[in-house]
Amino acid sequence: xxxxxxxxxxxxxxxxxxxxxxxxxxxxxxxxxxxxxxxxxxxxxxxxxxxxxxxxxxxxxxxxxxxxxxxxxxxxxxxxxxxxxxxxxxxxxxxxxxxxxxxxxxxxxxxxxxxxxxxxxxxxxxxxxxxxxxxxxxxxxxxxxxxxxxxxxxxxxxxxxxxxxxxxxxxxxxxxxxxxxxxxxxxxxxxxxxxxxxxxxxxxxxxxxxxxxxxxxxxxxxxxxxxxxxxxxxxxxxxxxxxxxxxxxxxxxxxxxxxxxxxxxxxxxxxxxxxxxxxxxxxxxxxxxxxxxxxxxxxxxxxxxxxxxxxxxxxxxxxxxxxxxxxxxxxxxxxxxxxxxxxxxxxxxxxxxxxxxxxxxxxxxxxxxxxxxxxxxxxxxxxxxxxxxxxxxxxxxxxxxxxxxxxxx
Amino acid sequence: xxxxxxxxxxxxxxxxxxxxxxxxxxxxxxxxxxxxxxxxxxxxxxxxxxxxxxxxxxxxxxxxxxxxxxxxxxxxxxxxxxxxxxxxxxxxxxxxxxxxxxxxxxxxxxxxxxxxxxxxxxxxxxxxxxxxxxxxxxxxxxxxxxxxxxxxxxxxxxxxxxxxxxxxxxxxxxxxxxxxxxxxxxxxxxxxxxxxxxxxxxxxxxxxxxxxxxxxxxxxxxxxxxxxxxxxxxxxxxxxxxxxxxxxxxxxxxxxxxxxxxxxxxxxxxxxxxxxxxxxxxxxxxxxxxxxxxxxxxxxxxxxxxxxxxxxxxxxxxxxxxxxxxxxxxxxxxxxxxxxxxxxxxxxxxxxxxxxxxxxxxxxxxxxxxxxxxxxxxxxxxxxxxxxxxxxxxxxxxxxxxxxxxxxx
Numbered sequence: 040x041x042x043x044x045x046x047x048x049x050x051x052x053x054x055x056x057x058x059x060x061x062x063x064x065x066x067x068x069x070x071x072x073x074x075x076x077x078x079x080x081x082x083x084x085x086x087x088x089x090x091x092x093x094x095x096x097x098x099x100x101x102x103x104x105x106x107x108x109x110x111x112x113x114x115x116x117x118x119x120x121x122x123x124x125x126x127x128x129x130x131x132x133x134x135x136x137x138x139x140x141x142x143x144x145x146x147x148x149x150x151x152x153x154x155x156x157x158x159x160x161x162x163x164x165x166x167x168x169x170x171x172x173x174x175x176x177x178x179x180x181x182x183x184x185x186x187x188x189x190x191x192x193x194x195x196x197x198x199x200x201x202x203x204x205x206x207x208x209x210x211x212x213x214x215x216x217x218x219x220x221x222x223x224x225x226x227x228x229x230x231x232x233x234x235x236x237x238x239x240x241x242x243x244x245x246x247x248x249x250x251x252x253x254x255x256x257x258x259x260x261x262x263x264x265x266x267x268x269x270x271x272x273x274x275x276x277x278x279x280x281x282x283x284x285x286x287x288x289x290x291x292x293x294x295x296x297x298x299x300x301x302x303x304x305x306x307x308x309x310x311x312x313x314x315x316x317x318x319x320x321x322x323x324x325x326x327x328x329x330x331x332x333x334x335x336x337x338x339x340x341x342x343x344x345x346x347x348x349x350x351x352x353x354x355x356x357x358x359x360x361x362x363x364x365x366x367x368x369x370x371x372x373x374x375x376x377x378x379x380x381x382x383x384x385x386x387x388x389x390x391x392x393x394x395x396x397x398x399x400x401x402x403x404x405x406x407x408x409x410x411x412x413x414x415x416x417x418x419x420x421x422x423x424x425x426x427x428x429x430x431x432x433x434x435x436x437x438x439x440x441x442x443x444x445x446x447x448x
Numbered sequence: 449x450x451x452x453x454x455x456x457x458x459x460x461x462x463x464x465x466x467x468x469x470x471x472x473x474x475x476x477x478x479x480x481x482x483x484x485x486x487x488x489x490x491x492x493x494x495x496x497x498x499x500x501x502x503x504x505x506x507x508x509x510x511x512x513x514x515x516x517x518x519x520x521x522x523x524x525x526x527x528x529x530x531x532x533x534x535x536x537x538x539x540x541x542x543x544x545x546x547x548x549x550x551x552x553x554x555x556x557x558x559x560x561x562x563x564x565x566x567x568x569x570x571x572x573x574x575x576x577x578x579x580x581x582x583x584x585x586x587x588x589x590x591x592x593x594x595x596x597x598x599x600x601x602x603x604x605x606x607x608x609x610x611x612x613x614x615x616x617x618x619x620x621x622x623x624x625x626x627x628x629x630x631x632x633x634x635x636x637x638x639x640x641x642x643x644x645x646x647x648x649x650x651x652x653x654x655x656x657x658x659x660x661x662x663x664x665x666x667x668x669x670x671x672x673x674x675x676x677x678x679x680x681x682x683x684x685x686x687x688x689x690x691x692x693x694x695x696x697x698x699x700x701x702x703x704x705x706x707x708x709x710x711x712x713x714x715x716x717x718x719x720x721x722x723x724x725x726x727x728x729x730x731x732x733x734x735x736x737x738x739x740x741x742x743x744x745x746x747x748x749x750x751x752x753x754x755x756x757x758x759x760x761x762x763x764x765x766x767x768x769x770x771x772x773x774x775x776x777x778x779x780x781x782x783x784x785x786x787x788x789x790x791x792x793x794x795x796x797x798x799x800x801x802x803x804x805x806x807x808x809x810x811x812x813x814x815x816x817x818x819x820x821x822x823x824x825x826x827x828x829x830x831x832x833x834x835x836x837x838x839x840x841x842x843x844x845x846x847x848x849x850x851x852x853x854x855x856x857x
Contacts, residue, residue, distance in 0.1 A: 042478060045482070045483030049488075060487075078464060078686035082461060114733075119523070119730075122716065164706075164712060277735050279733030305528070305714065321525045321526070321527040324686075326735055326736070409493075
């Protein structure tokens with residue numbers, strides 16, 4: 040089978056643009072005419088140094104990351120961040136509040152799907168602070184146990200002075216995403232965060248997991264975040280590198296905090312290790328960083344985030360559009376309520392398992408790969424990350440129309 | 449410049465075989481005829497699952513890893529392991545010795561170069577046990593402050609019951625390596641480890657950093673080790689994946705240990721996370737794993753570790769041979785004493801800085817890249833990892849002979 044016969048709708052690692060892969064393939068043997076491949080060249084070489092700087096600059100420009108925020112490249116995926124941000128933010132809290140005893144430290148978790156649930160579990164495992172569940176979306180679902188959307192704003196119960204507030208912007212498994220427009224239903228309730236201090240006070244440290252929506256559209260209130268992180272393997276590159284955007288005051292001197300009683304932080308989990316060294320404290324995943332740079336260069340060349348966001352908007356509108364027709368014919372039902380549905384991971388169930396099987400098998404025959412839903416959810420999940428073109432979505436839409444007709448016949 | 453004009457003697461990331469890079473380049477666009485690239489395919493696919501299993505099997509067979517030992521693939525490099533093995537082994541010690549108070553826990557560090565020095569510093573940072581320096585090689589050097597070789601066996605002062613004993617088999621920066629033959633000068637003194645218990649008792653948990661010599665020759669007493677780790681980017685692949693071989697009893701239930709007072713271990717730093725999931729707990733660095741598999745397949749095809757070891761033996765004999773001639777002519781001097789010199793990183797100083805500059809510039813003109821010594825050591829360092837062929841070493845040897853003649857003229 041060749042690339043033209045296949046569309047990879049997998050949840051990640053996922054599709055990358057052909058042109059990027061072609062250039063990467065050449066660079067594997069000879070990177071920028073050095074006679075040395077990109078996987079072989081020293082991470083201390085000026086050539087690779089320029090790649091890291093360029094990747095940082097591409098992210099900074101396209102996402103409009105303010106100078107207050109550093110951009111770091113870290114290994115270990117989003118799951119390792121579940122530990123890292125906890126340790127860094129608890130160290131920060133310890134430095135800021137030397138007199139508040141550990142038992143009174145609180146971390147706020149917004150739970151809207153399996154990833155945020157996992158993040159909260161890791162926070163509990165690590166201890167060091169009470170984990171307050173701001174809201175558990177399951178309690179607001181019709182069956183009381185499913186992740187089916189973002190709960191109403193009034194359900195969010197933030198703590199008075201948490202060491203961090205974590206949320207997952209897009210839940211890859213459940214297909215639940217926060218709405219982008221501030222103060223609309225299903226948006227993140229930033230307006231509830233201002234503290235009671237005179238004049239409103241500062242927003243508590245917001246930590247956002249953008250793993251599966253990074254660079255797919257604008258990040259609302261980016262500058263108000265303490266930490267934003269994203270594994271590369273959805274929208275911007277191969278697996279093996281995680282982009283972490285950290286506000287200056289969260290690049291904590293973890294050793295100073297440890298002296299004051301905070302838990303010691305492993306060197307490679309401390310954000311300051313990366314900001315002090317330009318993400319070159321030890322050997323970084325050079326190939327993954329290089330490919331991510333190519334992906335974002337290409338993105339800039341086609342018009343940048345704005346254009347990509349508009350394409351992504353149309354892609355999901357088209358796909359949800361035809362699926363609403365299927366829903367109208369009682370062929371499928373959505374797991375997630377309207378308004379909370381993900382732009383990236385389109386999740387639905389067939390009317391019965393037989394139809395799901397048929398759908399997946401017919402899709403597979405057309406070359407549509409990896410549309411099976413996560414084992415914890417079942418059904419269908421179609422991931423339409425940045426590298427999936429509008430044309431490819433059109434093909435899927437036509438397929439669904441034909442499928443519906445065939446079923447009706 | 450093309451590949452044929454260049455020899456990459458860099459300390460890592462370093463050279464990879466042409467044939468492997470060519471196959472990887474093809475796989476980037478289409479992996480095993482799936483129509484999907486290796487960086488795009490799901491880590492849960494059967495195709496990628498087979499890659500992980502194959503890589504494990506290639507390591508197991510060629511290094512003769514016994515079934516008591518698990519082979520894990522972890523991100524973060526050797527430096528992250530400096531934290532991970534400490535946390536895992538302290539958790540293990542806590543479970544085994546619930547009644548020994550923390551203040552009496554000890555970790556033994558053998559310091560023979562900058563990497564083992566760094567490892568010991570991280571152990572001190574993390575706390576949780578006293579760090580005993582078994583021996584500091586600098587104290588046995590002529591100037592009292594340089595890393596110039598493995599100290600004599602009688603200088604090693606092991607603790608009675610350490611939670612771990614760490615050593616770095618090959619010091620990449622200083623070019624210091626343990627001798628391979630047991631009970632010879634500069635070998636690791638395994639014979640001093642047997643405990644006083646009747647019958648000799650068990651060897652305390654040995655942790656060996658093999659980052660820059662892994663798969664270059666046989667590992668002495670492999671089965672007696674608790675943990676052996678190695679970043680891939682020297683001998684077996686691109687950066688971004690670290691191979692960790694862990695004995696069964698060191699796959700610790702860190703949560704149980706934490707309940708007994710051990711420090712909590714971040715999920716992605718706990719070895720059990722990887723052994724329980726076949727190194728697929730979260731998305732692994734798929735490309736790096738794939739390339740490492742190709743490198744080791746190729747190694748098997750050319751005769752396996754035995755043949756590679758013999759080639760490496762000849763490579764370093766030839767290179768040290770011509771350098772001894774240079775030494776005889778007072779053109780260079782070795783930093784490291786005979787017997788402790790690394791097979792992988794050949795480190796020396798020119799008689800003066802001028803000669804070093806000339807050597808590097810003339811070498812560069814021949815396409816010999818990255819021979820400059822580490823900034824902390826100065827001089828010259830030539831890294832001749834597995835992918836450097838004997839023919840390429842021959843070229844370097846001829847160059848050095850000619851260089852010596854030119855200088856003499």
